Amino acid sequence: MVKWISGSLLITVALAACSPNNVTVDNSIKKYFDQNKVTGCFGLFDNGQGRFTIYNLPRFSDSAYTPASTFKIVNSLIGLEEGVVNDTNTVIKWDSVVRSRTECNRDMTMWDAFRISCPPWYQQLARRIGQPKMQHWLDTLGYARKRDTFKITNNLDTFWLDNSAKVTADEQLGLVKKLYFDQLPFQKRTQRTVRSMMLWENNSNYRLSYKTGWNTTDKGNQLGWLIGWIEENKHPYFFVLQVESPDKNVDFASIRINMLKAILKDYGFFEGKK
Known part of the structure; x- marks a missing residue:
């Protein structure tokens, strides 16, 4: 069943992006x-029409969760803007701590660390940025501005992972939309560099850009994110997919992208006709 919503109920959703004419709540997505x-939520914003399509609107607009590795978008922006890293080829050396994710146990460029989503590399980056500059940019950015949750205390290299900082799916959509249009408070070069790391699929029909995130909630459930945009005929559509499960054996690595592509295919994407 599809339900049309207008008026005051749009306020929370509109905060993170431009003011839409309407929001379509599409419960058919529940099947995925x-x-x-x-469980979870999904949101798609058609920038040309100013229209949202959302599944599970209350969770999308009002429920806040750890950003997990989607915060690498913000961490990268700040590191580049402050000159802590020069470009995607900047290397941070391995700290020689052997971790279970063996692919992280090496010297690595920012490009590689972003693409394989390596937490230790970005924790080192956060420490190099330092708390004053990190907090300054978080305040300037207005990320999670609905709550006073992005205040760093003694957890500079874990606050986006330890559930002390939380964002809504709505705010995540606002972040990627502004990033696409160079509307964040960073130099255009900085934003362009981060966008380049998010592009995964590029062909004659579409361009698909995203960042994943995977962590546990404060209740111990698995939580996964997939945030970004798809372009067809130079027309961007912004999306946020969030999934949660208490089952530790659920394969979130494949579920996120498979669900996203199934939903987008239902909406007619991937054929270059949007």
Whole structure:
């Protein structure tokens, strides 16, 4: 069933992006969550029409969760803007701590660390940025501005992972939309560099850009994000997919992208006709 919503109910959703003419709540998307035995929400913003399509609106607009590795977008922006890293080829040396994710146990460029989503590399980057500059940019950016949650105390290199900082799916959509249009408070070069790391698929029909995130909630459930945009005929559509499950054996690595592509295919994407 599809329900049209207008008026005051749009306020929370509109805060993170431009003011839409309407929001479509599409409950048919629930089947993808049920098939994969997860809960969560999904949002798609058609920039040309100013229209949202959302599944689970209350969770999308009002419920805040750890950003997990999607925060690498912000961490990268700040590191580049402050000159802590010069470009995607900047190397941070391995700290020689052997970790279970063996692919992180090496010297690595920012490009590689972003693409494989390596937490230790970005924790080192946060320490190099330092708390004053990190907090300054978080305040300037207005990330999670609905709550006073992005205040760093003694957890400079874990606050986006330890559930002390939380964002809504709505705010995540606002972040990627502004990033696409160079509307964040950073130099255009900085934003262009981060966008380049998010591009995963590029062909004659579409361009698909995103960042993943995967962590646990404060209740111990698995939580996954997939945030970004798809372009067809130079027309961007911005999306946020969030999934949650108490089952530790759920394969979030494949579920996120498979669910996203199934939903987008239902909406007619990937054929270059949008």
